[in-house]
Amino acid sequence: MAYEMRKKSLMNSSSRRIIKKNIALYLLLMPTILYFLIFRYVPIYGLQIAFKEYNPFIGYKDSPWVGFKHFQSFFNSIYFFRLVRNTFLLSFYSILFGFPIPIIFALFLNELKSEKFRSVIQSISYVPHFISTVIICGLIVNFLSPSTGFVNAVIKALTGNTIDFLRKPEWFRTIYVGSGIWQQMGWNSIIYYASIRAIDPFLYEAADIDGANRWQKMIRISLPSILPTIITLLLLNLGNIMNVGFEKVFLLYTPNTYQTADIISTYVYRSGLVDQQYSFATAVGLFNSIINLLLLVIFNSVSKKASGESLW
Amino acid sequence: MASINKRNDFFQIIIKIIFILLAVMFLFPFVYVFSASFSSPVAVAANPILIFPKEFTLAIYKIIFKYSSIWTGYVNSIFYTLVGTLINITFTITAAYALTRPELIGRRAIIFFIVLTMFINAGMIPNYLLVRDLGILNTRWALLLPVAVSQWNLFITRSYLEINIPNDLHDAAEVDGAGEFRYFFSVVLPLSTSIIAVIGLFYGSGHWNSFFNALIYLKDRNLYPLQLVLREILIQNRVQVETSSDLGDTSLAKLGVKYGVIVLSVAPLLIIFPFVQKYFVRGVMIGSLKG
Structure with missing residues (x-):
């Protein structure tokens, strides 16, 4: 009996201690939990206006339901195909040309003998x-300017003509993808370079003894060793293919180049915040997010099968 | 053996040259703009191909010196960056610590609650409507609160704390009678300075560089951060220069101002960059350990 009571009071004191601790921990968590509730979950609740005729004076809850009306009018709009195509192609070309370059950059960084030289090059490559x-x-607008830009000055010196790059739809994707490669190649190589450095040096020594040259070592040892990293990142990139960096397009496009430059998110901005068709724009944005989520789930499960790596 | 060495040397020279060319490519735009900003705009417009300043002059910076919206933007950006980063760090480190404690009831549920928002994002319009309904549209809060925590930074902080602060320390502190708060402030925080530097830099550069929230949330020009002023000048070509400026011709003065503001906004970053870049790289490495 006494033993039972002692056990009970011990349990009480330990559970009281756990509760006291949890109160402290929850106080520490409180700001962040509130942040996610208010700034991340309330907007998700607000997504319902995609299925309503939102009237700011009535509010979310009492605005009338209209079902899939806004989605239908987006699918039937003359811009639908163009927006989906532009969004897809900007990403697709960015991955096609931009994905392999950091890998090659990292492989060659690894060939540099001088540590000092290599780390200076790496630091410089992170700057953009x-x-x-x-x-x-x-910088892009400035360098490509037909009258005072450096690039056009060079072109003019060589050919006598100038090109108004930013007003020509056929140049937009090249400019977007090219500047993206310039800006991100050094930074994106960090992870590949780190995985190359983590390879067991013994593998290279063994290859040396077998008389392998540097290309053989690069192709047969370095590349296969970082393949899981490459596959994971590639699938992640593919999962995000309909999720285009909005800001650069927004800053560089003009009505002259909408034909190739207008993407779903810039269209959401114009129809929602400029024309204030809140419900329609929310529906268009929601369509884009659902596609993103589907692609991410699909490519993540492929990644899990292919390399055992997954996001969740 | 000698021939292999020679071939190795040759290969090293070739790839060094390629890497030097790449480095030039990364830096050239900045060198060019820097030189152009100290040149006479008349000379630049006549022949834009240059590497060193042409007809050295400070005329451009004299105009910028009197350009009040640039300086208002500069001061505002410093404010948003300092206050914003302080909020970010406070929220992130406290939550990250709490999420490392195994005795936290509902830990997995809270992590799930946060991770879910990485995949389901309501998007531009519902976020805008929320900021409007909270009544913080066109106030400084609109640039601080909606970006108070980033999930990625929260999770790299959590993995850092998990790896670097041994549980034994917590047990020892408990034996000494220190409560959770005491332990957090006198043990965890002092041991977290390097992760605080990492996330502080990520958050800080994010604040300094961002323009889009300011574009949709702010109307009052006195609240504009530098990037929004830069957008007007560089992208929209809306440059306000007096016709009686030192450069005479307005369009030349406008061109010059563009070079000068790029230098002014990039310079602080390039100056501190060599000292802090290792923290950024460290952040990426911690992030990749537990993606």
Whole structure:
């Protein structure tokens, strides 16, 4: 009996201690939990206006339901195909040309004998990543200007003509993808370079003894060793293919180049915040998010099967 | 053996040259703009091909010196960056610590609650309507609160704390009678300075570089951050220069101002970059351990 009571009071004191601790921990968590509730979950609740005729004076809850009306009018709009195509192609070309380059960059960094030289090159290559999108786009506009731009001055010296790059729809994707490669190749190589450095040096020594040259070592040892990293990142990129960096397009496009440059998110901005068709724009944005989520789930499960790596 | 060495040397020279060319490509735009900003706009417009300043002059910076919206933007951006980062770090480190404690009831549920928002994002319009309904549209809060925590930074902080602060320390502190708060402030925080530096830099550069929230949430020009002023000048070509400026011609003065503001906004970053870049790289490495 006494033993029972002692056990009970011990349990009480330990559970009281756990509760006391949890109160402290929840106090520490409180700001962040509130942040996610208010700034991340309330907007998700607000997504219902995609299925309603939202009237700011009535509010979310009492605005009348209209079902899939906004989705239908988006699918039937003359812009639908163009927006989906542009969104897809900007990403697709970015991956096609931009994905392999950091890998090659990392493989060759690894060939450099001088550690000092290599780390200076690496630091320099990270710089563009930290420059704001506004400045990057400002540089693009400046360098490509037909009258005072450096690029056109060179073209003019060589051919006598100038090209108004930013007003020509056929140039938009090249400019977008090319500047993206310039800005991100160094930064994106960090992870590949780190995985190359983590390879067991014994593998290279063994290859040396077998008389392998540097290309053989690169292709037969380095590349296969970082293949899981490559596959994971590739599938992640593919999962995000309909999720295009909005800001750069927004800053660089003009009505002249909508034909190739207008993407779903810029269209959401114009129809929602400029024309204030809140419900319609929310529906278009929701369509884009659902496609994104589906692609991410699909490619993540492929990644899990292919390399055992997955996001969740 | 000698021939292999020679071939190796040759290969090293070739790839060094290629890497030097790449480095030039990364830096050239900045060198060019820097030189152009100290040149006479007349000379730049006549022949834009240059590497060093042409007809050296400070005329451009004299105009910028009097350009009040640039300086208002500069001060505002410093404010948003400092206050915003302080909020970010406070929220992130406290939550990250709490999420490392195994005795936290509902830990997995809270993590799930946060992770879910990485995949389901309501998007531009519902976020805008929320900011409007909270009544913080066109206030400084609109640039601080909606970006108070980033999930990625929260999770790299949590993995850092899990790996670097042994559980034994917590047990020892408990034996000494220290409560959770005491332990957090006197043990966890002092041991977290390097992760605080990492996330502080990520958050800080995010604040300094962002323009889009300011574009949709702010109307009052006195609240504009630098990036929004830069957008007007560089992208929209809306440059306000007096016709009686030192450069005479307005269109040349406008061109010059563009070079000068790029230098002014990139310079602080390039100056501190060599000292802090290792923290950024460290952040990526911690992130990749537990993706």
